[in-house]
Amino acid sequence: MRWLARRNHGWMVLGYVLMTVFTLWAVIPFYWMLMTSFKPESHILDPDPSILPTSFTLANYVRAFVTVGYPLFLRNSTVVAVAVTLASIVIGSMAAYAISRLRFSGRRVLARMLVYSYLAPGSVLFIPLFAMMVYLHLNNNLFGLMLAYLTFTVPFCTWMLIGYFRTVPFELEEAALVDGATKWTVLWRIIVPLSAPAMVVVAIFSFTLSWNEFLYALVLVQRKDLMTAPVGINSFMVSDQTFWGAMMAASTIMSLPPLLLYLLGQRWVVAGWTAGSVKA
Secondary structure (H helix, E strand, O other): HHHHHHHHHHHHHHHHHHHHHHHHHHHHHHHHHHHOOOOOHHHOOOEEEEEEEOOOEEEEEHHHHOOOOHHHHHHHHHHHHHHHHHHHHHHHHHHHHHHOOOOOOHHHEEEEHHHHHHHHHHHEEEEHHHHHHOOOOOOOOOOHHHHHHHHHHHHHHHHHHHHHHHOOHHHHHHHHHOOOOOOHHHHHHHHHHHHHHHHHHHHHHHHHHHHOOOOOHHHHHHOOOOOOOHHHHHHHEOOEOOOOOHHHHHHHHHHHHHHHHHHHHHHHHHHHHOOOOOOO
């Protein structure tokens, strides 16, 4: 873009126009959801909606958090997302270290299979996963839901960390091994601390996917007290009536944790995405 701007300032204008359009495309839905959560129900159903609400109310948040009991769903999502994130980091780190540093038969095939397993759509896998969970008596169980989420978080985390671990100088590992350190010590005392940006990326990715996932949570958990936040939004649809204000209030609260994570870890996310893209 910089080179095109030097050749013709029209390209610079075009670039800013496109960035503005894409920014509005991402911000407007969130703004509409936020404003709707503060509108009275009668104003939400107004045939001539306004961009700015004429009156504010907190009744929608009271309905979501007191009447429907949405905090229980948020608690379930938090437990699942945090557990899946920690497990993905631990398992992904060990798998990435083995594939990037160790030499064993089938290493390249295993790396490719990780990519293929990540590319498999969830709409195809949820039926065999459901049959497996029923056979193991892990349906209607948050632990079973965590295991299902690991099927798509671990492959990405492993593949992401493989590229980053390869950028860590091998001389550091050799020096530690000479001093008597084990492979396990090298991984957790040297490789992982030096790969902090990549760890932030995989943590945010795992948390966001686990927090927002809907299909597996809908199929594997039918008990209301174990539902996660995305599935719990269905509680605001009763018979042929939908409480849009309370639904938007719950959706606003649900969108805050991933948003805050991205804002707090933005610097590490950018470094993590780019540092592992070039082979050392």
